[in-house]
Amino acid sequence: MSNQQKASEKDQELPLISHLVELRQRLMYVLLIIFGVFLGLFYFANDLYTYLSTPLTALLPEGTSMIATDVTSPFFAPFKLTLVAAIFVAMPFILHQIWGFIAPGLYQHEKKFAVPLLASSIFLFYAGIAFAYFVVFPLIFGFFTSVGPENVAVMTDISSYLNFVLKLFFAFGIVFEIPIATLLLIWSGAATVKGLRNKRAYVIVGCFVLGMLLTPPDVISQSLLALPMWLLFEAGIILGVIFVKPTKDEEDGDADDSEEKNDDDDYTYEEDFERTMRDMKD
Structure with missing residues (x-):
């Protein structure tokens, strides 16, 4: 060598x-x-x-x-x-x-x-x-x-x-870090504000499941841990909206979704029937 x-x-x-x-x-x-x-x-x-x-x-x-x-x-x-x-x-x-x-x-x-x-x-x-x-x-x-x-x-x-x-x-100390974890996910691009909002129902269920696993087997302590987890998750989303600017791809995706929604709202069955008749004549 x-x-x-x-x-x-x-x-x-x-x-x-x-x-x-x-x-x-x-x-x-x-x-x-x-x-x-x-x-x-x-x-x-x-x-x-x-x-x-x-x-x-x-x-x-x-x-x-x-x-x-x-x-x-x-x-x-x-x-x-x-x-x-x-x-x-x-x-x-x-x-x-x-x-x-x-x-x-x-x-x-x-x-x-x-x-x-x-x-x-x-x-x-x-x-x-x-x-x-x-x-x-x-x-x-x-x-x-x-x-x-x-x-x-x-x-x-x-x-x-x-x-x-x-x-x-230990459980409550870690749980109260949820806003930081949520903000880091949004800031790193691993998740978006819109995506986290769409998964809100799953997050709520997951909070109660974690509350059941991390606390003694009673409804009171489970709820006292699950409810702050959910509220802290919402706080993390709010912080993500305030401090993290959406990327151009996310803005374009939101614009496309809104345009598709508007097109669906203006679309009628009469237009569908007329379009089908023209296709049959052709």
Whole structure:
């Protein structure tokens, strides 16, 4: 192999190696910031769990409380909550590192479009968590604690409760990103505003199916997730109309559809009969 070929292969390998080195460095930054936030929050681990369990404990019957059915639960449940809370708190920094890694590969107009989307995605993620805590939890726990038999005391295990609420936090945090996902589909050309509007009925059905899969098996939590999903989808369409200009092909397609519709409206059976008679004479 000639020296020139070796040099060309080396030039091709360097960009990949440099990207991997940068990715490793940014992952180390992410882990360090999560670890730092975790150390700062761990002292308040029990207080965090008390605050998280307030929507349920406020509705428990008098004389009952949450329980720990596992020996290690009193330690590992607050520990797990603190770790997840550290990730949630560090989410802006994590997304910033992701943005710093992919930004060099974007064009200038793409960067101008991506920065507001990044900030909006952070806000919507936290908004989904807040909606779950302040709106969904009181309704769900109020329903669950009121429908049980009178001779059964509601005493929830702390680990089961934590897994339940974290699942809902994650579900609502992701669901509230629907406007961003819808806007990206329209902006990238993978979908159009008209096409998404035509598929609205399928989207509504899909929202309730996802609500059934992502939430506990009850109608209340399913509806509380499905309805915001649908409204956020509509918000994404509105954002697509405002911020994404239709292409020339889409405008021509809309014009052709309107012309065909007008032709169909002006078309009568008498014209059809006359046209058929002329064809027979010919």
